[in-house]
Amino acid sequence: MEDVLKIIDSQVANNKVILFMKGTREMPQCGFSAKVVQILNSHGVQYETVDVLADPEIRQGIKEYSQWPTLPQLFVGGRFIGGCDICVELNESGELGPILKDAVRE
Amino acid sequence: MPGSSVDVDGDGTHFEAVIVSSDFNGKTLLERHQLVYKVLGDAMKERIHALSLKTYTPEQWDKIR
Numbered sequence: 602m603e604d605v606l607k608i609i610d611s612q613v614a615n616n617k618v619i620l621f622m623k624g625t626r627e628m629p630q631c632g633f634s635a636k637v638v639q640i641l642n643s644h645g646v647q648y649e650t651v652d653v654l655a656d657p658e659i660r661q662g663i664k665e666y667s668q669w670p671t672l673p674q675l676f677v678g679g680r681f682i683g684g685c686d687i688c689v690e691l692n693e694s695g696e697l698g699p700i701l702k703d704a705v706r707e
Numbered sequence: 708m709p710g711s712s713v714d715v716d717g718d719g720t721h722f723e724a725v726i727v728s729s730d731f732n733g734k735t736l737l738e739r740h741q742l743v744y745k746v747l748g749d750a751m752k753e754r755i756h757a758l759s760l761k762t763y764t765p766e767q768w769d770k771i772r
Contacts, residue, residue, distance in 0.1 A: 633757065670744055670751040671758065686760050687736045 605662035613666075613676045617704045618648035621663045622673040626650050633685035634673040640692050641675075646701045678704035708746055712768075720756040727768040736762065 612619060618641070624630030626638045641648050653660035653672055664670055667681045675682040677700055682688065691697040711728035724743070731739045739762040744751055751758070763771070 668741070681737070683737050683740065687740060690736055 602658075602662060602665065605658045606666055609659065609662055609666045612649070612651060613679055616649040616676075617678055617707070618646055618701060619676050620648060620650045620673055621653055621659070621676075622650055623652070623654050625652050630654060631672070633671075636685050637673050637675060637688045640688055640697070641701075643692075644698060644701050646705055677701060678707065708742075720754070722755060722757070723759040723761075725761045725763075727763045727765055729765055731762050731764045 620626075620634075620637055620641065622629060622631070622634035622637065624634055626642075629635035629638055638650070651659060651663075653663060660672075663672070663674060667674055669681070669684065671684050673685060675684075675688055682691070682697075682700070688697065691700070708726070708728050708730055711726055711730065713727075714725045716723045726743060730742060734742070740760055743760055743762065747755065747758075
């Protein structure tokens with residue numbers, strides 16, 4: 602488990618915007634993951650995705666890493682932003698755009 | 708969560724919850740959801756597949772109601 606947490610930590614550190622999700626951005630395997638992909642696409646930012654269905658250790662490890670029990674999970678600028686509900690609310694309130702832009706600019 | 712108002716809709720594994728609580732005062736969305744997950748504990752890992760959350764303070768709830 603420790604190795605997995607290290608891998609996740611470097612993924613989060615090395616990507617300004619990274620989404621841990623079920624499926625790929627082209628073919629999400631869950632409605633909640635699809636929703637967050639759609640939101641990120643609408644902002645036109647570059648982002649990385651990790652398909653947790655391809656790796657059971659990452660799937661379990663990410664929940665441990667963030668102390669968050671569900672997927673998808675969005676990290677921006679090394680910080681955990683939240684799951685689908687939070688992404689939707691931050692997007693609707695207009696807060697998500699600046700968070701993404703600030704992280705990408707740095 | 709004492710003093711909270713909770714409305715839950717679900718099919719046994721997928722749930723939607725609207726929670727109004729003064730415990731959310733001064734907390735970010737992330738902290739509010741974390742608080743709910745903490746209260747749910749192991750049920751979240753074992754029985755609940757998906758949970759959609761709306762969290763409001765009593766003041767916020769009064770405004771949107």
